[in-house]
Amino acid sequence: MFGYVRPDVPEMRVRELERFRACYCGLCHELGREYGLAGRSILNYDFVFLTMLLWGDKETCDYELRRCAVHPCKKRCVCQSAYPLTVAAGYSVILAYWKADDAVRDSRGVKRLGAVCARRFLRGAYKKAAGKYGDFDLEVQARLSELSKLESERVPSLDRPADEFARLLSSAGLAAAESSRRALEQVLYHVGRVIYLADAYFDLKEDMEAGRYNPVAARYGLGGPDAPEEVKNSLLETMMASTRLAAAAFELLPASYWTPVTANMIYSGIPNMCRQVLAGTYRMIKRRAPKSPSATAGGTES
């Protein structure tokens, strides 16, 4: 369900795009260093965003040239290992493991088999990450179990399940410095809401066909996979309002090395993503992703 927070590339300066790519590659290398191949396979955009938000306001970024399996011919400029990269890598492993665990319980047939394999594949990496970040691990488990409880009750509310996921994401703010923690938690909370709502709408068709719970369908009492225009408008309004609150909190964070990039993602990348998801064009863009320069390291879907 991840990878929704991405930059709006045409709106970026060249140096901002290069920084973003270096951070993306840096996170991939960090995952590889700490957690091996299993770690690398779960790389996604949302955690690049988290990495950049966790960056201290006084720190700059050091780069190095590295080769990898996806780009064997030419060395790429990547961020050197730093505290925010390490934390974001650990957090993403924990989250990916519990998502796989969730999928094992929720799905059937081939999909379930796939989820079992994924969980097995991630097990070693998860153990290592959970040992390091026990607090976050417990929080993720608590929130996800609440979430699956709400889903099995089929609650007709958008905000209640979204709240659980948003709190899960905002607990990643634990790793931030004391001075910026409060604002960061709010940014992550509202971004988490947007991710959850976007994902719910994105999965609407699939969920309806499989007879699974879907918060959008339950909230608006939809009978089929096609949402009427007013439902889309209402959903877009809610997502945009959350984005604005995320932006309001974002402006209270101290400016850091990554601010130009994260500002692009909040002010332009997220609103674009919301519009695309609701217009039904997001799937297409997702598939095209590897061609865009920022997604070259592969493994963006999860």
Add this chain to the structure above:
Amino acid sequence: MTDPYKVLGVSPSATDDEVKKAYRELAKKYHPDNYVDNPLADLAQEKMKEINEAYDLITKQRKGGGRQGSYQSSGQSGYQGSYQSSGANYAQIRQAIQSGNLQYAEQLLDACPTRDAEWNFLMGSLYYRKGWLDDARSFLQRACSMDPYNQEYKQALNAVNAGGMPYRQAGYGPPTQQGPDMCDMCTAMMCMNMMCNGCR
């Protein structure tokens, strides 16, 4: 104190106009109107104070630079205006919401026997404060339809529809209908201005 030029993000060699422009932009960004009912309102207020002080200091240093007073932060807009207090309980709930004691407010609201317009409004405010925007909108819409002439309810609904940071329009991507929203915002601003003047 930190360098006032750094606070405003301009170089010390900037012209008076550049300083003023930077100040205005920041003041617009951190204006209390953008943080109505926001749990981070206190941080925004601090930031606003910092900006005001920096601007005042610079203009004082530069004397001849056409000194104009900084924006006065209008304090907590929103609740101050119209207390109707139908029952002491609602006042208590308002206080609880304002001080951020959301759990207590929710308990009190659950215990309320009546579900009138104000109750719906308070529920809406509570959810807005929590960031549960879909529920907040439903409750506020109900409050507005039960009492369509109440400015406070209307304002709160506007905050849900337009509060927070206005995001800039992206260069590409499908066009969105902006017209009516901007009009709504303007009217909301005008209403707020009028009410603020009334309080003084």
